[in-house]
Amino acid sequence: MTVHTAQTAGAERAGAPDGLPRIEDAGQIAPRDARNLSRLFFDRLQLLEEGTPEHQYARNTLIEMNLSLVRFAAGRFRNRGNGDMEDIVQVGTIGLIKAIDRFDLAREVEFTSFAVPYIVGEIKRFFRDTTWSVHVPRRLQELRVDLAKAKERLAADLDRDPTVRELAEDLGLEEAEVTEGIVAANGYTAGSLDMPADASEPVGRASGARTYADVLGEPDAAMEAVENLHALAPLLGGLDARERRIIDMRFGQELTQAQIGEELGISQMHVSRLLSRILGTLRSGMLAQD
Structure with a gap:
């Protein structure tokens, strides 16, 4: 070295x-x-x-x-x-x-x-x-690859999508095995939320069709922020004046630790230790409220 x-x-x-x-x-x-x-x-x-x-x-x-x-x-x-x-x-x-x-x-x-x-x-x-969206046995994961190749090959020869029977004959498998493989292949990726909720509608948001994303609820990030602020307020009130000032400078004014140190007349390492202790206190208080 x-x-x-x-x-x-x-x-x-x-x-x-x-x-x-x-x-x-x-x-x-x-x-x-x-x-x-x-x-x-x-x-x-x-x-x-x-x-x-x-x-x-x-x-x-x-x-x-x-x-x-x-x-x-x-x-x-x-x-x-x-x-x-x-x-x-x-x-x-x-x-x-x-x-x-x-x-x-x-x-x-x-x-x-x-x-x-x-x-x-x-x-x-x-x-x-x-990787796969759901657990699928390895034999079916391997069958998915064979089915994809067979579909591509037969579609080129037939000028249309092959049937389950034609796929089974091409691969030398039972029709039930091919059906099982097709169903299992759906576990490789999750369906897009941009797909139309009505299968008869054209694909894509540009078409104006109502998608799955349009009909699904979602968490309101603003509500979660309000809840966190309400829980944090009394904990901040329990800090002394200098601790609240340090929190305001770091996260309100977005000052660096070095800038905070200059403002308070202490070293950056001292600021780091104070922040670690203050945040640890706030974190413990938040967890105790869960």
Whole structure:
């Protein structure tokens, strides 16, 4: 592993902040070294201004150093039979980035323990969104592919869609098996909510037809927000004046932690710890009301 202090090599790699090692290839760092270096980078990251080259350097290096966590988690899904491994790793990396952005050293937990659930969660969501809508036996999943090929081949020969009997004869199957396969194939994807509620209507919203989406109810996000605000109001009232001011500056005025620190005359790390404690108090209060 080749590292140099940023003070002596800042000109060679712009954006490396003072006090952090400059790493030539963060992706090649051994997992044990990555764990030790990650604490150093997280500690420095909390002091850096968001959006600056120094902050970007520290964040990107953390991502590269911890990609081994993504590869480890992705390996658990290698035999799922769906999705290319490269896609799985890319999706897992999204989870890693979320974990890095949300990790706080004040939690006093190892980053690996914090990050793996985020990574696995993103991968599971990927499989949930890209695989069969309902559970279908493997033999019927394979039959779906054979049926699709047979339909395409026979339609070209017959100049029309083949019947169940013709498909059965072509594939050397019983008609009941073909029917079962056709029904099971409907589980591969869910029907579109833009389909007409009346099958006799033309397809598409442009036609003016009433779709399934038009007749389905949906949660009112505004009502949920009102309920949350009502539940949060007494909890905010229980905070002291400085805590309410910090919440207002962070989420009302959308100031960065560094800007809040300047306003209050304290360090960005102190602001981070105060926010973590305040939000923890509010979160516990909200959960207690459920």
